[in-house]
Amino acid sequence: MARTPKVVEDRREQLLDAAIRVFARKGFSRATNKDIAHEADVTPGLIYHYFESKEALLQAVLEERSPLSLLRSLPAQVMELPPAQFLPSLVLRVLKIVEGEQFVQIIRVILPELVHNPSILPVAPSVLQRAVNTLAAYLDQQMEQGKLRRVEDSRLAAQTLMGSVIGFVLRRQIFLDSQALAYSQEQVANTIADIFLQGLLPD
Numbered sequence: 001m002a003r004t005p006k007v008v009e010d011r012r013e014q015l016l017d018a019a020i021r022v023f024a025r026k027g028f029s030r031a032t033n034k035d036i037a038h039e040a041d042v043t044p045g046l047i048y049h050y051f052e053s054k055e056a057l058l059q060a061v062l063e064e065r066s067p068l069s070l071l072r073s074l075p076a077q078v079m080e081l082p083p084a085q086f087l088p089s090l091v092l093r094v095l096k097i098v099e100g101e102q103f104v105q106i107i108r109v110i111l112p113e114l115v116h117n118p119s120i121l122p123v124a125p126s127v128l129q130r131a132v133n134t135l136a137a138y139l140d141q142q143m144e145q146g147k148l149r150r151v152e153d154s155r156l157a158a159q160t161l162m163g164s165v166i167g168f169v170l171r172r173q174i175f176l177d178s179q180a181l182a183y184s185q186e187q188v189a190n191t192i193a194d195i196f197l198q199g200l201l202p203d
Contacts, residue, residue: 011042011046011050012050014040014042015036015040015042015047015050015051015057016057016060016061016064016065017040018036018037018039018040019031019036019039019057019058019061020061020065020102020105020106021039021105022035022036022039023058023061023105023106023109024105024106024108024109027109027112027113028054028058028109028110028113028117028120029113029116029117031054032054033047033048033054033057036054036057055119055120055123058120058123059123059126059127061106062106062110062123062124062127063127065097065102065103065106066097066098066103066106066127066131067093067094067097067098067131068127068130068131068134070093070094070097071130071131071134071135072134079138079141082142082147083142083147083148083197083200084193084197086138087161087193087196087197088189088190088193088194089189090135090193091161091165091188091189091192091193092185092186092189092190094165095165095168095169095185095188095189096185098165098169098173099169099172099173099185104173107169107170107173107174108174110124111174128162131162132155132158132159132162133155133158135158135161135162136154136155136157136158139154139157139158139200140154146202147202148197148200148201148202149200149201149202149203151200157200160196161192161193161196164192164195164196165192168180168188168192
């Protein structure tokens with residue numbers, strides 16, 4: 001029987017969930033597609049109907065279970081919101097994704113693999129770069145409208161904001177730093193956005 005689009009999408013989501021669990025248990029290098037198929041209760045060959053390789057499966061996990069999926073799905077009217085409204089809300093939504101149990105598992109898998117497995121080095125940065133580009137496009141738009149002060153490199157500005165978020169996530173979820181954990185996600189999001197905006201508000 002032909003697979004309907006709904007069945008295809010459900011099976012794909014099932015494989016992504018299984019991959020996250022297996023990567024978290026075994027690490028990316030030691031995990032095999034056979035392990036992932038067993039976890040998803042499918043035949044190993046079925047994985048290749050959806051993903052051409054284990055690396056492609058990891059790429060999909062990062063793209064679809066990370067803030068990149070949020071940024072890509074933002075409605076046009078949200079991208080028109082003023083920075084003082086848009087940025088705190090965006091940072092908070094990003095924190096809720098990356099500090100969720102599933103994404104924390106992904107972070108804990110990816111960090112050691114980036115050090116010991118050069119073959120996946122291009123995967124994480126490519127996802128991050130696309131998120132930066134989306135944020136930079138928003139900043140450019142706001143600068144054009146005079147709502148933010150123009151800076152020489154909007155991508156560098158976007159990376160500065162992203163770096164602040166990443167730094168807090170690492171301290172809170174990897175280092176379990178009590179100082180960083182003392183604050184709510186709302187406090188962290190509002191402070192990061194406020195400090196960032198103070199440097200970009202027009203004179």
